[in-house]
Amino acid sequence: MRLFVGLLPPPPVRDELILALEAHRPRWPGLRWLEPASWHVTLSFLGEVPDRVLPELRARLADAATRHPPLTLSLTGAGAFPSAGRARVFLTGLGGDRPGLARLADQVGAGALEAGAGQTDRRRFTPHLSLARCRADTDVSALVEAFGAFSGAAWEAGTVDLIRSDFGGGTTGGGGARYETVEEWPLTARAPRGQS
Numbered sequence: 001m002r003l004f005v006g007l008l009p010p011p012p013v014r015d016e017l018i019l020a021l022e023a024h025r026p027r028w029p030g031l032r033w034l035e036p037a038s039w040h041v042t043l044s045f046l047g048e049v050p051d052r053v054l055p056e057l058r059a060r061l062a063d064a065a066t067r068h069p070p071l072t073l074s075l076t077g078a079g080a081f082p083s084a085g086r087a088r089v090f091l092t093g094l095g096g097d098r099p100g101l102a103r104l105a106d107q108v109g110a111g112a113l114e115a116g117a118g119q120t121d122r123r124r125f126t127p128h129l130s131l132a133r134c135r136a137d138t139d140v141s142a143l144v145e146a147f148g149a150f151s152g153a154a155w156e157a158g159t160v161d162l163i164r165s166d167f168g169g170g171t172t173g174g175g176g177a178r179y180e181t182v183e184e185w186p187l188t189a190r191a192p193r194g195q196s
Contacts, residue, residue, distance in 0.1 A: 002165050003049045003117070003182070005061065005108045006040040007157045009075070009129070014039060017075060017092070020150050021131065028143055031090060031132035038179050040163065041073075041094065041101075041129055044109040049117040058183060060111030061162060065185035068104045070158040071097045075129060078147035086137035090144070094127040096154060101127050104187075108160065159184040 009017075014036045025033055049057065073096035080087035094101065105125045112118030134140070161184045165177040 001049060001051075001182075003046040004042050004163055004165065005044045005046065005112065006042045006161055006163055007071075007073075007159075008040050008161055008181070010155055013075065013152060013155045016152050017129075017131075017150075020147075020152070024143060024147055028132070028140070030138065031134060031140075033132045034130060038177070039129055039131075040161075040179065041127060041157075043101075043105040043125075043160065044112055044118060046112055046117045053116045056115040057112060057117045058162070060115045061108060061160060061183075062185045064104070064107045064111045065160045066188050067107065068100065068187045069189045070156045070187045071100050071104070072154050073097060073101065073157050074154045075150070075152035077150060078144045079128065080140050080144055081128075084141040084144040085139050087140040088134050088137065089130050090132040090134070090140050091128040091130050092147070092150060092152075094129070095151075098127060101157075104160070157187070159186050 017039070018036055021033075046057075073094050075092045076095040077093045079091050079093055081089040081091065102125055105127075109118060109125075162182045164180045164182050166180070167177050
């Protein structure tokens, strides 16, 4: 099955983002806007994972979760991959405990590799939440500038989710993927002194 590990923003955060995007979406009908129910922050993309690897993968992810406290995060700003001038993905970034988020992503990715899942050519972690995709390189500079001032409310990411992706439906305008949480683990470590 095709899997990744991620964080899911809670419904109030999704609702706030939906409202903030309302004025922008009609001006960009050529973008394939992702459904809010599928919004997530990817910590580690695993790809196709054989069933025999799942028990060890689950154990490694559970272990990683126990080593990290809940993270206070917020959605903020706008950007695009690979660039605003020739975008394939329009996104919002993350603020808050970015160092803790990077450590969690690193440990989750390392654990997945040790379990025999995951990508050996792991890219540098760039925390973001994808909002829309482009079929061809698209200049979204004006959209990035217009949405750049977005700053969402802080929220607590308290679980790590193992998510299955099935292609065939899931974006407005057709295509895309449908996501289903296979299992989740609470982030249970205590925050270091002076942090909340």
